Amino acid sequence: MSKERIYPDFILLNVGHAVHNADWNWKNICSPFARIHLVEDGTARIIREDKTYKLKKDHLYLTPSYINHGYECEGPLSLYYIHIYEEIGTRPGIFDLVDFPVEIEADPLIIQLIKRLAIINPDRELQYYDPGAYDNSPTLIKNIALHKTMPLAFEMEAQGIIKQVFSRFLAQASDKNLDIDERILRSLHYIHTNIDKLINVEDLTAKSFLTKDHFIRLFKKNMGCTPGKYINQKKIEKAQQIIMTRDLSIRDLAYSLGFENISYFNRLFKKITGMSPGSYKKQISLLLSA
Known part of the structure; x- marks a missing residue:
């Protein structure tokens, strides 16, 4: 360990x-x-x-x-x-x-x-x-x-x-350090410590000193998905957690996670969770007040 x-x-x-x-x-x-x-x-x-x-x-x-x-x-x-x-x-x-x-x-x-x-x-x-x-x-x-x-x-x-x-x-x-490439581990730490910021695959590629195509192949081999999919999944999971603990507008929620396009954030949230962030927030409120 x-x-x-x-x-x-x-x-x-x-x-x-x-x-x-x-x-x-x-x-x-x-x-x-x-x-x-x-x-x-x-x-x-x-x-x-x-x-x-x-x-x-x-x-x-x-x-x-x-x-x-x-x-x-x-x-x-x-x-x-x-x-x-x-x-x-x-x-x-x-x-x-x-x-x-x-x-x-x-x-x-x-x-x-x-x-x-x-x-x-x-x-x-x-x-x-x-x-x-x-x-x-x-x-x-x-x-x-x-x-x-x-x-x-x-x-x-x-x-x-x-x-x-x-x-x-x-x-x-x-x-898992024995199985996960050290460059991918560094990128995972970067993603999680910067989950509130805009994260580009190009940024991760530069930090790993690999070409973009090589980095994406290596990330997928180690993590089972592309870096873009992993970033989006973790950002939306964080958005769900924030909705349950803080009272933010959908716009402020999106901005707090590095999304500049609110419409894209709404579409991505619905794609991953099955409902819009507004519906999710409403359901959370109903459950907590029940």
């Missing part, structure tokens, strides 16, 4: 216990939040990046955000699930910097803690297990809004449990 300290801030979205019987079968799931599963009994499989992982009893499974994956279940299965959202900060997220194991064995303490997390958050259970029913912007907004209304004692306990669970994966993780 890198000597640089990483302190991710997670928001609990969902937690609960699920019992399936050959009905946990979904494909092409790619979410802005991470999933942790604790298998209680039964068998199933997680398919991720062309690899298949057979689920084992009393084992934990981590699926980071923005990882395309699916599930296959042909019989009885009972498990606990935790969905966590990493708040956007002024640095790359922990999943950008660290490679985590997919599977680890759960010790008795972690099993009890996960059960406790479900007990103190009964309102975070999924009503439907189809990812299409909960893996969307309105539900994400609602769950983040619920997080902000938690009693302080339960919020502190939930954060402690999440960090305990996550620490087990972190203990067996490895620094």
Whole structure:
């Protein structure tokens, strides 16, 4: 692991216990939040990046955000699930910097803690297990809004449990510096520390001392998307976070993230979230006042 300290801030979205019987079968799931599963009994499989992982009893499974994956279940299965959202900060997220194991064995303490997390958050259970029913912007907004209304004692306990669970994966993780080109790492840090400014691919190219075409190919190889798409995604995620915490006009919101063209910001926001920033802001207000 890198000597640089990483302190991710997670928001609990969902937690609960699920019992399936050959009905946990979904494909092409790619979410802005991470999933942790604790298998209680039964068998199933997680398919991720062309690899298949057979689920084992009393084992934990981590699926980071923005990882395309699916599930296959042909019989009885009972498990606990935790969905966590990493708040956007002024640095790359922990999943950008660290490679985590997919599977680890759960010790008795972690099993009890996960059960406790479900007990103190009964309102975070999924009503439907189809990812299409909960893996969307309105539900994400609602769950983040619920997080902000938690009693302080339960919020502190939930954060402690999440960090305990996550620490087990972190203990067996490895620094992505070995896999990500140093020039791309520098560009990621630049993007996150300048997320409130206009960021051009040309600026990143100049800082990496590469040609533009070479930089774009290298970035896509390391991050799975073009630098432009990554920048836009992180800016809109930051815009969503600002809407939930500050009362800004859409114009000021766009300017605060380096957008000079308000119409372009509106189109990009709707393309990524499925709704306009005005509608998003209105929905947030309704949820927080409910």
